[in-house]
Amino acid sequence: DSGVTQTPKHLITATGQRVTLRCSPRSGDLSVYWYQQSLDQGLQFLIQYYNGEERAKGNILERFSAQQFPDLHSELNLSSLELGDSALYFCASSESPGPGETQYFGPGTRLLVL
């Protein structure tokens, strides 16, 4: 158990809909990262927050957004969902903003868009 929690574990929704994924980092970690894992694209970095501020951006679509709240939990919002957004979404956390910081991954949220 990494200490990172993610909810929900599974999510089934329809195209065009909007969903919110939630992540709580390990106790003491200030930085949160979001990743998407799909069969065709592999594991891809989406975005990073550190102490409430956006720190780095990867291959995140404009339809996706994220934020980190004062209690350090983070939410990833996915809107206008398409079939291709079906994937595993992982949150990871680290103590410092990095780079090169050890990242601890949560168990993931499996999103299925029908």
Place this chain on the structure above:
Amino acid sequence: GENVEQHPSTLSVQEGDSAVIKCTYSDSASNYFPWYKQELGKGPQLIIDIRSNVGEKKDQRIAVTLNKTAKHFSLHITETQPEDSAVYFCAATRNNNNDMRFGAGTRLTVKP
């Protein structure tokens, strides 16, 4: 940007044998190289990492080697056990960039 290639995509070994997974990277400025193990239904778990100022690092049955000149790094697992069966990912990132790039993964199967 950084491009990480990982080989082989699948690897099957007999229990007790060694397993080697290799990765190459394209960005010579990359300086942090972690390896993750992902079991079915779980998130990736860091098993070992290496920084560019070190050529080799060991942790019990696991070792990682880095060749900066050739821009490749490898994971070595000795005395493999069935519980080592999982998907292994290499990754690379550099000091001024949090965009960690992952290899495509290697599915390791250890047969008892």
